[in-house]
Amino acid sequence: MSAKYWVYTDYDGTVTLDDNQVKILDAFAPPGWREKEYAILEAGGKSLQYLPVIYADFACRDQGRIIQFIREEVRPDPCFPEFARYCRHVGLPLEILSDGMHFYIEDYLRRFGLEDLVYYSNVVRVDEEGFHFTHPHSNPECNKCGTCKKQKVVAKKAEGYKVIFIGDGLSDQCAAGEADLLFAKKKLAAYCRENGIPYIPYETFCQVLEYVRSEVKPDAAQ
Ligand SMILES: [Mg+2]
Ligand SMILES: [Zn+2]
Numbered sequence: 001m002s003a004k005y006w007v008y009t010d011y012d013g014t015v016t017l018d019d020n021q022v023k024i025l026d027a028f029a030p031p032g033w034r035e036k037e038y039a040i041l042e043a044g045g046k047s048l049q050y051l052p053v054i055y056a057d058f059a060c061r062d063q064g065r066i067i068q069f070i071r072e073e074v075r076p077d078p079c080f081p082e083f084a085r086y087c088r089h090v091g092l093p094l095e096i097l098s099d100g101m102h103f104y105i106e107d108y109l110r111r112f113g114l115e116d117l118v119y120y121s122n123v124v125r126v127d128e129e130g131f132h133f134t135h136p137h138s139n140p141e142c143n144k145c146g147t148c149k150k151q152k153v154v155a156k157k158a159e160g161y162k163v164i165f166i167g168d169g170l171s172d173q174c175a176a177g178e179a180d181l182l183f184a185k186k187k188l189a190a191y192c193r194e195n196g197i198p199y200i201p202y203e204t205f206c207q208v209l210e211y212v213r214s215e216v217k218p219d220a221a222q
Contacts (some may be wrong), residue, residue, distance in 0.1 A: 005218050006156045007087060008149070008175070009080075010167035011098035011105055011121070013186065017075040017204070019169070020104050027069060028060045046144035047099050047171065048135060051122065055131040063126045067107050079205035081112045086209060092218045095119065097149045099171035122146040142174070149175035164216070166208055181216075183208050 087094040096119035139148035165179035184199035
């Protein structure tokens, strides 16, 4: 396959094997945050609606302590840094599309020497009053995703790129149907099966790297 490619990856559960938000909510939010999130999803909302609700009574207001907890508890994908270096090496553009929060993504990128990687996410300020969210990449037409991945994928396709998307969950669903080549696991794979969306199953970036290395030939002109 030779073409102009663009790679977008989800962050939580994808660049890191564990979901950072689930880990910190289980540790610091009152029990019942899942039910609150579920009720909002059932009512047709998504992260734009549930984020402020599930973080409303978060017990930790110290961002440094949250980061420390994540460093200890969240497992990074074993092959993502190598995948990112491979993409840079062959001129395959790679960006992170996350419906998570900027501060733990930045910490990860610094720890793994990947600071030059562009990411799009929700932005949160934590102070003694709690979590204050802003959503620089929401989409008024969607009005549900904190970071609307679909609009990013659609925009890249309009520029003539074939979009490769890697994800694992709910926040990837609306983008999944738009991707030209989709890697899916867990809830996203189940969603794709239910909706007849073709995907390549994977467990870690080790398999994504292997596939991209042998099957995807980016145009030299990129
Ligand atoms: Mg995810
Ligand atoms: Zn959306």
